[in-house]
Every structure is written in structure tokens, then in C-alpha cells.
Amino acid sequence: DQQVKQNSPSLSVQEGRISILNCDYTNSMFDYFLWYKKYPAEGPTFLISISSIKDKNEDGRFTVFLNKSAKHLSLHIVPSQPGDSAVYFCAASGDGQNFVFGPGTRLSVLP
């Protein structure tokens, strides 16, 4: 049973618009969440994190929102750029070390 779900395998967005990537989790013990971006033939690159004591964290064009009651988090990218085209992974942990990754969402930003 998947503990971390990303139900959209792919997403296409026009350049300049907002990209919203969603992630749902089932384990209520998860309290630390990460988003990673992955280009082909490279390892995942850390983007932004959020702990359960917050409901929002912002870093430049990237904002992560956490809804603990719904066990849902989302990554907003605004404005989207062609270089943002990649696979995005959501990851969750209850101890800050054992991370469970979602299956990923492939984002395509169209010029």
C-alpha cells in the first residue's frame, strides 16, 4: 500500500502560469515533507521542505502548502519556466531519516 501518493503522473502548464503539484499521504506519523526535482540521468535535487508545525513554506518561486487534517501537501511554482520541466517527487518521514517517496509527477512547461 502506497503511503505517499502523487495521483497525477503528468502535468502540462504554459510558461508564466502557475504549476500545482499534489501529494497525499496516509501515515499520520509523518511530520517532515520534502519536494525533489529530477532531470533525466541525474539524481533527485532537493527543492523545498516543510515540517508539520507549519502550513506553508516559501522559497522564491516555490511554495509548499501542508494540510495536516487532509494529509495533503502541494507544491506551487509561479511563474513556471521551461527549465522547471522535470519529474517532481514528494517525500515524507516520521523520524527525519526514513523517507518514503511518491511515484512522481512529470511536469512539462510549454513555451
Place this chain on the structure above:
Amino acid sequence: DAGVIQSPRHEVTEMGQEVTLRCKPISGHNSLFWYRQTMMRGLELLIYFNNNVPIDDSGMPEDRFSAKMPNASFSTLKIQPSEPRDSAVYFCASSLPGSGTGLLQYNSPLHFGNGTRLTVT
């Protein structure tokens, strides 16, 4: 900072052969993780170490898999004997230790290497 370094980048071997994957974590990081990525199962944690000591190896699929961390700057993942179903991309990651609790809690994200693509024929 050179980042996490993995070698080789690609490995092609025949079924039954021994395969050794190598990883050098970021200097100063005391936690090291081995992940495997496949189309079917995505990114799954195989094993992780804290201060060179294996903490959780419950993700290691079989006894054919073993991992060592002889010192803070080097780790290996060995598959012996290898099988075609072991074909995957294997990632190593490292992180700083977390600290504190509650509002002062700091958690450290994982920093990944570029992976080793293993093909077993």
C-alpha cells in the same frame, strides 16, 4: 562542494556475476542512504547508516544484497549473485544529522548522487 559521488555511472553485467556500487557522501554528512529506483516500485529505501552504523536494512530485498560503510567517506552496495530483476538505477544520498525537538526541530534533507544504472543480462 563536490556533492555525493557515485561510481560507476553505468554497469552492465551478466546474471550470476558480483556487482559492487560505490558512494562517497558529502563531507560532514553523517547519514548515508541507498535507494533503488524502478518503474514498478519507484524510489525505495534499501538501507541507511548513521555514523557508519547500519540503522535500518529492512528494505534490502534479499541476502544477495549487502552494504558496508567502513568509514565516514565511503560506502558500498554489493549484489552477489546478480539477477536480471536487479536491473534498476541505484542512488546514494547523504544528509546532516537532525537536531532539536518541537519548534526548534531541524531536519536535514537528503542530497542525492547521480546514480548508477545497473543492467543485468
